[in-house]
Amino acid sequence: MTETKTMLEVSGLGHRYGGGGGHQAIADLTFQVRTGELACIVGPSGCGKSTMLRSISGLIKPTAGDVRLGGAPVNGVPTDLAVVFQDYSRSLFPWLSVRSNVEFPLRSRGLSKAERRSRADEVLEWVGLGAAAKKYPWQLSGGMQQRVSIARALACRPSLLLMDEPFASVDAQTRFELEDLLLRVRKQFDSTVLLVTHDIDESIYLADRVFVLSKSPASIVADLEIPLGDERDQITTRESETFVHLRSEVARLLDVRSAQAPAAAAAETIEKSTVDDTTKQLAEAEKADAHN
Structure with missing residues (x-):
């Protein structure tokens, strides 16, 4: 039996905005994504999902931990990595x-x-x-x-395709179409994909594995295999007993008490502001390149 290789290794990843006294967005994230796998990251609002993805992609330098792509350390944006953002209108x-x-x-x-x-x-x-x-x-x-x-x-x-809530800004029907498109092209190109989403159903429908994050600062609380097979359908798959069971399990893992909501909202505001600045700088650099 051939051993499946590891495409992405994340070890002890952490990031704090604003130095020692600033906001700790993610803390001690450790996980691996196998070659050819579609893995989803799901977590509560404001837990640091986007910060994690940008740290993995090299768009921001994490304050702790190590990221390796194909065994090589990630220092800056790797040439064999691509990112799809949620805000297609700006990208x-x-x-x-x-x-x-x-x-x-x-x-x-x-x-x-x-x-x-x-x-x-x-x-x-x-x-x-x-x-x-x-x-x-x-x-x-x-x-x-x-x-x-x-x-x-x-x-x-790319060796690894990173996707940051790529279908969150479209209507429900288009979202289903894009999910199925991702499954088709992933199979055609034999791609390795790490997709961040806040949608439990989407994570289960798409993924071979789902990583569940804690509230901010994010850490991995569960690593779930998704035994739904390669052929999936928006109706029959979502109606299956396995899908319903997994959805309930992830929902329980994500259960956040109402007392935590203000802190999560504040964390999301800080993270979104910093992420928007990073994305804006990247877009301006690409625009300058396009005119040169």
Whole structure:
């Protein structure tokens, strides 16, 4: 029997905003994601999920712990890692066509113009946007824009795809469609995915494993295998006895008393402000590159 390799190793990861007396967003996070696995992180509001993801991706430098991708330490943003954010409207360049948005991160990878075009067209077909290649993001619906973001990430053929609540800003029907799209393209590209969500049902429907976080500062309180098989359906899978049992188990693990709500809300405000600043700086840097 072939042993499954580990793609991502997170050991003792912690991050504190504002120095020694500041807000401790995450504390002593330790887990692994196996190669080819789709793992979901779910936790209460304000627990530090986005801070964790940005620490793993190298967008921010954690104040404690170690992150390794394919055995190599993460210092800065790895070239074989891609991130899909929740706010697709801010992650796409409105002055570039859909195809050019997908090609953009490939410019720094030494690919010829023909190779960039071929790879972009391939992934756009896979996300159902082959006919929209010449359109601009502002001409597309929210769900279609998020498909462009996913296509751009897949075009890089990353070893690890990180997704930060990628379907939270679309309507319920579009969300189901995007979830099924992720399962299809993950299987097609044999991708390793770590997805952060606050939605219990989504985490169980998508994942091979679900990591449950505690309230802030976040730590792992459970690592659950999801035995739902490879073929999943939005109706029959969600109606199954296994799905219902797992949903109840995760809900119990996430049970947060009302007395903790004000602290969680305050933590979420601090985290969101810092994360927004990081994302804004990244977008401004990419915009400058696009004009050069």
